[in-house]
Amino acid sequence: MKRVHIFDTTLRDGEQAPGASLHPEQKIVIARQLAQLGVDVIEPGFPISSPGDFMAVQCISQEVTGVEICGFARAVKEDIDSAVRATEAAERRRLHMFLSSSNIHLDFQLRKSREQVIQIARSMVAYAKQFVDRIEFSPMDATRTGDEFLFEMIEAVIQEGATIINIPDTVGYALPEEYGAMFTRVMNNVRGGKGVEYSAHCHNDLGLAVANSLAAIKAGVTQVEVTVNGVGERAGNCSLEELVMAIETRKEAMGAVTGIQTQHIYEVSQKVSRAMSFPIAFNKPIVGRNAFQHEAGIHQDGLLKNRNTYEIMDPDRLGVPRNMIILGKHSGRHAIKHRVSQFGVNPTDEQMEALYIKFKELADRQKVVQDHQLMELIGHTVNTVLEPYTLLQAQVLTGTTGSRMASCTIKDNAEGSEIVFSGTGEGPVEALVSGISQALPIHVEFTDLELYSLSSGEEANGEAIVTVSWKGNHFRGVAVHRDVLMAVAQAYMAACNQAVREYFLQGQAQDQGEGDSIDVGEVEITIP
Ligand code: KIV
């Protein structure tokens, strides 16, 4: 198997995505995570571009070990000096220099002749070589350059000491077979071309960045430049997680492996998305919310029998939290029964039939049936309320000054009592969370909140997904409401209810011993 090196440019090319810029402290945190993820090279920024970027590259070079650090520079002395200084403390380093090669860039951007550009490339590589041995050279817009001049430029920089040749598809124009063939021609025709390493760098304007990078690997490239979540200029760069999982999942076909520790993929993806305020599309491969969720009844049935029927990757191995089955109007009896049994509830056949009818009525009215709604349906079916608490009412006082205040009326369904709890916080969410938390017999940790607008315009519904943790277990509650704060409150209540049910089940398990059954109304709850 060939070892493909992963060159991560999330903090340089990825940061060039509109609105995605990061503070130096954020870059340092992400760089540490990238090193833990197992990338081979990190390009942490463009040192000459700002004092903040210089500082970030410098700190990362000082602190982050076990990975090669790359300084980025135009073919200009000041840029090279800055990149050399910023990466001085790195355990291992390289310098990445770029210079345009296509006619359109030469004529309109650089306003220089081909001879002048070759001269600049030669002299700047020679200049940089005095300071750094590993020099990566990128002829920018290479895929629109044409063989003759591309070969000439690459030959010139190899003669001056470039050790890695990156051929960027700067504008995402290439097709996979063209891109792969381009590397083959360079390797075979450029003098000195067999003695250097090759790198692919693809943009996603036509949605081909991953396909093009895979074609380059097939052609003999040993390094691929990627960004987490595929962030980057315009439609972005080749996505790290997609490329890595394509290689991992099809390693026999690719004849290649990477050094990526896949179990960290999801965590890093989430961190980058949050730090850059760059949302991940629901259907984004590998890390999107729907990437491992199934709604079709036939698929759900197959999955419950054997995961491999409809999944080619194991989300557990990527650190993706699992909520495989999405209950909606396409779900069948088998999937509903399975979900109900995950709550420790085993309805009789008759109860199940009644539940199924009510479920279908509800599912016809809304896209997805959430867990707390399912629990409510079971409760109605068997005349027992299974949710420990119901949020009957909530009011929040918010504004520009002072702390926010919330008042939450919560019903304890076992006791039948209704109590009003008040909470305060710096923001309305904190106030609501503090109010609701007072009703609970346990302390749960509020670990995550995702908020989505389900359509555009003022009348849009807000969807809130809240994750809480208790004793190391995560519980997710989902709610949709016209008032986004109420969506958060209900989602939090739903997540807490699951944690409290777990607490009750554990308490009863201790009292009664595992495997015993507890009678709750007319349904039987089996202690898992
Ligand atoms: O897309 C590109 O051409 C680049 C280079 C400068 C490597 O990001």
Ligand code: ZN
């Ligand atoms: Zn790029």
